[in-house]
Amino acid sequence: xxxxxxxxxxxxxxxxxxxxxxxxxxxxxxxxxxxxxxxxxxxxxxxxxxxxxxxxxxxxxxxxxxxxxxxxxxxxxxxxxxxxxxxxxxxxxxxxxxxxxxxxxxxxxxxxxxxxxxxxxxxxxxxxxxxxxxxxxxxxxxxxxxxxxxxxxxxxxxxxxxxxxxxxxxxxxxxxxxxxxxxxxxxxxxxxxxxxxxxxxxxxxxxxxxxxxxxxxxxxxxxxxxxxxxxxxxxxxxxxxxxxxxxxxxxxxxxxxxxxxxxxxxxxxxxxxxxxxxxxxxxxxxxxxxxxxxxxxxxxxxxxxxxxxxxxxxxxxxxxxxxxxxxxxxxxxxxxxxxxxxxxxxxxxxxxxxxxxxxxxxxxxxxxxxxxxxxxxxxxxxxxxxxxxxxxxxxxxxxxxxxxxxxxxxxxxxxxxxxxxxxxxxxxxxxxxxxxxxxxxxxxxxxxxxxxxxxxxxxxxxxxxxxxxxxxxxxxxxxxxxxxxxxxxxxxxxxxxxxxxxxxxxxxxxxxxxxxxxxxxxxxxxxxxxxxxxxxxxxxxxxxxxxxxxxxxxxxxxxxxxxxxxxxxxxxxxxxxxxxxxxxxxxxxxxxxxxxxxxxxxxxxxxxxxxxxxxxxxxxxxxxxxxxxxxxxxxxxxxxxxxxxxxxxxxxxxxxxxxxxxxxxxxxxxxxxxxxxxxxxxxxxxxxxxxxxxxxxxxxxxxxxxxxxxxxxxxxxxxxxxxxxxxxxxxxxxxxxxxxxxxxxxxxxxxxxxxxxxxxxxx
Numbered sequence: 001x002x003x004x005x006x007x008x009x010x011x012x013x014x015x016x017x018x019x020x021x022x023x024x025x026x027x028x029x030x031x032x033x034x035x036x037x038x039x040x041x042x043x044x045x046x047x048x049x050x051x052x053x054x055x056x057x058x059x060x061x062x063x064x065x066x067x068x069x070x071x072x073x074x075x076x077x078x079x080x081x082x083x084x085x086x087x088x089x090x091x092x093x094x095x096x097x098x099x100x101x102x103x104x105x106x107x108x109x110x111x112x113x114x115x116x117x118x119x120x121x122x123x124x125x126x127x128x129x130x131x132x133x134x135x136x137x138x139x140x141x142x143x144x145x146x147x148x149x150x151x152x153x154x155x156x157x158x159x160x161x162x163x164x165x166x167x168x169x170x171x172x173x174x175x176x177x178x179x180x181x182x183x184x185x186x187x188x189x190x191x192x193x194x195x196x197x198x199x200x201x202x203x204x205x206x207x208x209x210x211x212x213x214x215x216x217x218x219x220x221x222x223x224x225x226x227x228x229x230x231x232x233x234x235x236x237x238x239x240x241x242x243x244x245x246x247x248x249x250x251x252x253x254x255x256x257x258x259x260x261x262x263x264x265x266x267x268x269x270x271x272x273x274x275x276x277x278x279x280x281x282x283x284x285x286x287x288x289x290x291x292x293x294x295x296x297x298x299x300x301x302x303x304x305x306x307x308x309x310x311x312x313x314x315x316x317x318x319x320x321x322x323x324x325x326x327x328x329x330x331x332x333x334x335x336x337x338x339x340x341x342x343x344x345x346x347x348x349x350x351x352x353x354x355x356x357x358x359x360x361x362x363x364x365x366x367x368x369x370x371x372x373x374x375x376x377x378x379x380x381x382x383x384x385x386x387x388x389x390x391x392x393x394x395x396x397x398x399x400x401x402x403x404x405x406x407x408x409x410x411x412x413x414x415x416x417x418x419x420x421x422x423x424x425x426x427x428x429x430x431x432x433x434x435x436x437x438x439x440x441x442x443x444x445x446x447x448x449x450x451x452x453x454x455x456x457x458x459x460x461x462x463x464x465x466x467x468x469x470x471x472x473x474x475x476x477x478x479x480x481x482x483x484x485x486x487x488x489x490x491x492x493x494x495x496x497x498x499x500x501x502x503x504x505x506x507x508x509x510x511x512x513x514x515x516x517x518x519x520x521x522x523x524x525x526x527x528x529x530x531x532x533x534x535x536x537x538x539x540x541x542x543x544x545x546x547x548x549x550x551x552x553x554x555x556x557x558x559x560x561x562x563x564x565x566x567x568x569x570x571x572x573x574x575x576x577x578x579x580x581x582x583x584x585x586x587x588x589x590x591x592x593x594x595x596x597x598x599x600x601x602x603x604x605x606x607x608x609x610x611x612x613x614x615x616x617x618x619x620x621x622x623x624x625x626x627x628x629x630x631x632x633x634x635x636x637x638x639x640x641x642x643x644x645x646x647x648x649x650x651x652x653x654x655x656x657x658x659x660x661x662x663x664x665x666x667x668x669x670x671x672x673x674x675x676x677x678x679x680x681x682x683x684x685x686x687x688x689x690x691x692x693x694x695x696x697x698x699x700x701x702x703x704x705x706x707x708x709x710x711x712x713x714x715x716x717x718x719x720x721x722x723x724x725x726x727x728x729x730x731x732x733x734x735x736x737x738x739x740x741x742x743x744x745x746x747x748x749x750x751x752x753x754x755x756x757x758x759x760x761x762x763x
Contacts (some may be wrong), residue, residue, distance in 0.1 A: 280309050353599070407756055428460070436475075453745065455683075666702070
């Protein structure tokens, strides 16, 4: 092709479309007579520019719009089409451009409006809007509007309004009906219209029916659709090929845009940002796809902001959802979070679960999970960051519990067992066990008690064994005899370290905490192995049956969990859960494996980055966690039902001002000694918490206790509002209350873990 011919074709492409002025209903359509006949909105500034499409002038206006009404038009019967055409472009930043026609009767009563949204263009681009004025239309008003808060401008030239078939003898073009289109949300669009004109007139293409927010655009000169498929839905479009003498061809097109059906293993669209940013709502000062990816080609870079994505409507039963992916940071990050938010059918927020991220310059995996409830219909996965630096995200995934080879943290029973068919497990975990008479009392308490299914009611004892070697609270010989009796009683024996950290103890609590959280794996191994060796050699309990561990003071670090895994322990029960606002006693978590860490840890004080003593435990694949959940405190309206005098929470807050949310640590020390409660109050709290679980999701109820507390020496010093007899009665009466419930099973912690590994529904 010669250069001269190419230039002629390019010139033709910019000037080929126009209607003879005698058929044009507009006055001064090319602005050659200045602003004559054109009105502007009061906020709009008009000016003339020589940067025109044709002729010497064009119109330029800032944010706002202009309009022109026709003289009275006769004989509009509601069947004849009209065409609005013209050329536009923008300078600077323009957030939106719209062209439209309004119709009115002879008395200027509004009869309806037609409009199209146009994409930004920095070169003159033609547009066309075919429409059929309603019957009775006498006046038509053309209007244009643009949003340009940043000072951008819209330029217009060569506007025309004329009826179809305006030029006598013109033969209309022909347009082939395209096949129905179907795309996935965010797909790149590829469709070119096939049209011809028998008079070889130049053509312009137009489409109506696309939503204003559509990511699809039609090139008016080439007849080619471009962009990305959005929004989701079925769009019934009308396609037009229009020649420059008023000939029009029309064809329908059904365009269906669907999101990928939610799969259990990734509900999110475009999780790796490989095609575009489709599917995501993006917020921030700077967001961009970058090639510094975790996998694939692209990742998303965010500065001061974030992104989110809603799932499609959820119609399946409640499940636990896990949002995970990879992130890394550059520059100074003041805070970063990931989370899940749950909504009802009306998009009313139900609750959220979030997790703070610790910035890393290398790719790190994050995971946050939460359990939907019966009202959940939509789930939103989101990330957010603040600071001067940037965060990169990649390979994001939102999955259900079915997609994991391990049991994920969940407020629902594992294995898909319905809540109504799940047993209500209760376990009392007795720590320390340093007095023989306390151990004997506990053994005798459960000796002849049976669960409703006929199985023995049995619990768990976590021993520290230094007292077997020297006098601490008891004669070592008597203590050994009591522990040996325990070993034959059918109860579980677990590990609570050799000396309860007596070797590093200091009266300064902050320094003591620091000593614990900086213990190494070898130091933990010495402490844990020392107890296990004694349990085997001195107590006579098989090493192969030492399954569980609880950390003294519930203080731990990652090295402790790694050591438990090294020693082939089955489970830990050291993480305190339930202080997060959304937990209310009916929705605590069931036991779970630590393959992606512990959300409960991240919610408590030891996982809070604001705590100078916070620790990270990370993933410990295969190790189970049986959480120590807080105890809920009855409100005044519930106290009488449980035999408690009103004002319980007020009395506890007065004694312990740091308490919040009607919650307290679920251990007997915190009730008898810290809060100074009476028998009636402790018994009522225990019954109340069991009833909450039975009413809710039946998560196991673990109560932390100490057999040595139920002796005269301890009670006289540490329980100001209860005698030892009353303390024992509270536990005994609670056990009998629990066993009166047909769903309850008082069993050792290891039996709960075994059930979670192989869940079996109640009959």
